[in-house]
Amino acid sequence: MTEHVILFAGPMGAGKTTAIESLSEIETIRTEAINTDRETADKDTTTVALDYGEITVGDEDKVRLYGLPGQRRFDFMWTILNERAVGLVLLVNNDAADPIKDLDEFLEEFGELHEKGGIVVCVTRTDVAPIPRIDKYAERVRELMPGRMIPVFTADARNSDQMRTCLMSLIANIEMTAMIAASEERAA
Template identity: 60%
Template sequence: MSEHVILFAGPMGAGKTTAIQTLSETKVIATEATNNDRETADKPTTTVALDYGTILLGGDGDTEDELVRLYGIPGQRRFSFMWSILKRRATGMVLLVHNDAPKPFDAMLEFLDEFGDLYDKGGIVVGITRADVSNRPLVPDYSEVIASVYPNRLIPVFAVDPRNADSVRMALMTLIANIEMRAMFRSIASGAQAAV
């Protein structure tokens, strides 16, 4: 059985824990503590180490099942030691950014910079949450910012509702397809080099 290790990253309150709870087929392990930073995100608890769940993507008869390990990381920089630990095994990242944040582009770019090596390793997709609360900026605005700062990176951007399984699954499946396609191209390229 093949396996993917996917991080759900983003600022506090973006919906990482909710997204993992929505997707996971197993009981989610969560490390929630009282949120003492209610100015940043007005919610009672926050992740302080990780959230963990799993989902099994069924093969179609010609392919084997794939186990996807879902890790939610803390959104606050003071817990960034967990970022380093969890990204070691990760093959990709779903970056969630809440649209009603004071500076959503800055938050997005901070995480894209911090986790840029995951783009090279497998892939990144960006999910814009809370677009129902704030309809600006628009999804294409995020894509334009990414293209201006990282012109050589193709990072898909979606509106995502972390409470909706289909919505989160679309972002996850796009990421996994991207990871597998890039792995296939690397394999073909290394095979071609070995043949020379």
């Protein structure tokens, strides 16, 4: 069986756990603790190790969905899970104090995943905070990772259809990039 590890990263409160729940076909494994850091994100619980969900595709493939803790103090988990990953869904909540800065930080941390596979950016909570617009994110991604085409979407992490669109786009981009690279190799 081939496993495809997709990470869900992003700041605390971006909707990573919810996104995995929207996609997983098994009951998700969550490692949540009571959140004592209400200044950063006003929510009851926070992921402290990982979330896990999966989608089994036939007898051959399993897509493993790992949600990472959003806080940097858990960056050892980022390192551990990053090693097996082929793709990243980066969620950024638009109602954060400085969401573009959040994008910067996580792209700096996980940007290399684009070379291993691909990245898609999902901007969440645009219903409560419409600004900055999605163009700003796309522009920033172009500045930070010139020459790379990274899909940027708005998404509601609770919406399975939207999260499927994000996941499918990520996979389409990964496969297409690989196909183009193979074509160029053959041509060379």
